[in-house]
Amino acid sequence: MEKITAVILAAGKGTRMMSDKTKVLHEVSGKPMISHVIDACLEAGVRDIVIIAGANFQELKKFAGKAYPGMDIKFAIQKKQLGTAHAVSAALNSKIHFNKAVLILSGDVPMITPETIKAMIREFTKSSPGGIICTSTVAEPFGYGRIVKNGKGHIIRIVEEKDATAAEKGIREINSGIYIFEAKNLKKHIKSVGLNPVKKEYYLTDIAGIMAENDVIIRPLTVDYAETAGINDRVQLMEANKLKNKKTLEKLAKNGITIADFDTVIIDGNVSIGRDTVINPFTVIHGKTRIGRGCVIGPFAHIRAETVIGDFCKIGNYVEIKKSVIGSHTNVAHLSYIGDAGIGNNVNIGAGTITCNYDGVNKNRTIIGNNVFVGSDTKFVAPVKIGDDTVIAAGSVITEDVPAGALGIARARQVNKEKWKQNRRKK
Ligand code: UD1
Ligand code: MG
Numbered sequence: 001m002e003k004i005t006a007v008i009l010a011a012g013k014g015t016r017m018m019s020d021k022t023k024v025l026h027e028v029s030g031k032p033m034i035s036h037v038i039d040a041c042l043e044a045g046v047r048d049i050v051i052i053a054g055a056n057f058q059e060l061k062k063f064a065g066k067a068y069p070g071m072d073i074k075f076a077i078q079k080k081q082l083g084t085a086h087a088v089s090a091a092l093n094s095k096i097h098f099n100k101a102v103l104i105l106s107g108d109v110p111m112i113t114p115e116t117i118k119a120m121i122r123e124f125t126k127s128s129p130g131g132i133i134c135t136s137t138v139a140e141p142f143g144y145g146r147i148v149k150n151g152k153g154h155i156i157r158i159v160e161e162k163d164a165t166a167a168e169k170g171i172r173e174i175n176s177g178i179y180i181f182e183a184k185n186l187k188k189h190i191k192s193v194g195l196n197p198v199k200k201e202y203y204l205t206d207i208a209g210i211m212a213e214n215d216v217i218i219r220p221l222t223v224d225y226a227e228t229a230g231i232n233d234r235v236q237l238m239e240a241n242k243l244k245n246k247k248t249l250e251k252l253a254k255n256g257i258t259i260a261d262f263d264t265v266i267i268d269g270n271v272s273i274g275r276d277t278v279i280n281p282f283t284v285i286h287g288k289t290r291i292g293r294g295c296v297i298g299p300f301a302h303i304r305a306e307t308v309i310g311d312f313c314k315i316g317n318y319v320e321i322k323k324s325v326i327g328s329h330t331n332v333a334h335l336s337y338i339g340d341a342g343i344g345n346n347v348n349i350g351a352g353t354i355t356c357n358y359d360g361v362n363k364n365r366t367i368i369g370n371n372v373f374v375g376s377d378t379k380f381v382a383p384v385k386i387g388d389d390t391v392i393a394a395g396s397v398i399t400e401d402v403p404a405g406a407l408g409i410a411r412a413r414q415v416n417k418e419k420w421k422q423n424r425r426k427k
Helices: 033-043 057-067 084-092 114-127 183-192 206-213 234-254 420-426
Strands: 004-009 048-053 074-077 101-106 131-137 146-149 155-159 173-182 218-222 314-317 320-322 331-334 337-339 341-343 354-356 366-368 379-381 384-386
Touching: 004 033, 004 084, 033 048, 033 057, 033 101, 033 114, 048 057, 048 084, 057 074, 074 084, 084 183, 101 114, 101 183, 114 131, 114 173, 114 218, 131 155, 131 206, 155 206, 155 218, 173 183, 183 206, 206 218, 337 341, 379 384
Parallel strands: 004 048, 004 101, 048 074, 131 218, 314 331, 320 337, 337 354, 341 366, 354 379, 366 384
Antiparallel strands: 101 173, 131 173, 146 155, 146 173
């Protein structure tokens, strides 16, 4: 297999997003779009990665440091955003070492799979053309570059929407913006790309025509549009999220998880769930959350990042859980907020229980042992520790630790004033 350098285009302004945040950091399925692209490269075995950044360099550098610590992701800077060819040139002209083949991806095409990258590399290695371009045939090609081929099926030109004639606009095979080129061919021919008079940009897509004129063969690799959909605005972002979510839910369903309603359940791609767990409608599960087997997650449950839930738990309706570990056979069945907590096995958390984790400055932890019964409407004012085999009386505001085996009550004693109504009338 050829050694490959991946170049991810990410310097664009992303004007159509109407956002203060750089486009490629907008999230699909709980993960920045560019992370999907990087992860697909890594899974396909491509480890030499160059990101092309512009004014968003600091933003992207910070992201890469946090999301990929210890990984040597390189950056090339494109000072002015003068188009995709100009962007690739910025990387080629930098001091970065390039392997024999260059895989070019777009940071705004996040659905690309490692399988497709592997297929591209395989095809490139096997038939050794000058380049491979991923294409899809779609019903609505508007906005994409259109693929023009010769009788042999080789790509001889790509026409951008703005430059296309009426006949060319009718072409439904589109450029995905994902390519492999031989480094030496790319370096040579990218120099011939001229400024597009309409958009005043250097189009990478012009290289197809230039290479073809120089007898360099470029083959298409047809992939499903679900993988090549580009995100330029928030409508497309919404559609991509919907598509990705559907894929995630289908994968979970095939692994033995019941999802009651595909349209209202949202689960991030990194969530893992054990078999025979049931996820009820209007439930949202985020982050690297793990849920065991045989659990029932109720309707309107909101399970946030860094949550671990054991086996055979019941998380009921209107329950929010954040950054907490919950043991097995534990129920949080109704109307609760559990944040920054560690809860043991066989615990029953009564309706309306809340961990008061935030004191206005710091987040504090609530630790609850095994075999604990927490009465309804309890407030745990963290930091607080509840021992094993304890009972907490309903309506308690627990501000102090409760030792193992104890009953904790923290509420005003009830007073009944006999004949109160009768006496009031007499006054
Ligand atoms: C591009 C392709 C189009 C293809 C589509 C697929 C060109 C000229 N057109 O169009 O054929 O169908 O992608 O989604 O390449 N970028 C830079 N520097 C720049 C300009 C862009 O790094 O100067 C980056 C952007 O951040 C983005 C990617 O390149 O990640 C693509 O740019 P974008 O403006 O989205 O191109 P499209 O109009 O989508
Ligand atoms: Mg785009």
